[in-house]
Amino acid sequence: MPPPPPTDGRFEVDVDAIEDFQPTFNRLDSRVSTASGKVSPASAEGLGTFTDAMTVIRDHDRLRATYLTRLEMLRAAVAIANTKTTRLIANYRGTESTETSNMTALLGPLANVIQQIARKD
Numbered sequence: 001m002p003p004p005p006p007t008d009g010r011f012e013v014d015v016d017a018i019e020d021f022q023p024t025f026n027r028l029d030s031r032v033s034t035a036s037g038k039v040s041p042a043s044a045e046g047l048g049t050f051t052d053a054m055t056v057i058r059d060h061d062r063l064r065a066t067y068l069t070r071l072e073m074l075r076a077a078v079a080i081a082n083t084k085t086t087r088l089i090a091n092y093r094g095t096e097s098t099e100t101s102n103m104t105a106l107l108g109p110l111a112n113v114i115q116q117i118a119r120k121d
Contacts, residue, residue, distance in 0.1 A: 036071050041061065
C-alpha cells in the first residue's frame with residue numbers, strides 16, 4: 001500500500017499492527033538460513049571427468065553462487081526492513097508520548113480556566 005499523497009493531510013498509522021508484523025522478520029530470516037543450507041555444492045564423485053560431467057558441475061557451481069548471492073541479498077533486505085521497522089515503531093511511540101505530555105501540559109491550565117469560568121456562571 002503506497003503512502004497517502006501529501007495533499008491528504010492526516011492519516012492513521014496502526015503501530016500495534018506494525019509491531020504484530022515484526023516477528024515475521026525472524027521467520028523470514030530463518031527460512032533464508034534454511035534455503036542457504038539446502039543449496040549445496042555439486043559433487044563430481046562418480047561422474048568421472050568426461051566433458052559433459054565437467055560442464056554440469058561448472059553450471060551447477062555457477063547457479064549455486066548466484067542463488068547464494070541472492071539469498072544473502074534477501075537476508076540483508078530482511079535485516080534492513082527489520083531495523084527500519086524497529087526505528088519507525090520507536091519514532092511513533094516517542095511521538096505519541098510527546099503528544100500525550102503536551103496535551104497534559106495544555107489541559108492542566110485549561111481545566112483551571114474552565115473551572116473558573118464555570119464558577120462565575
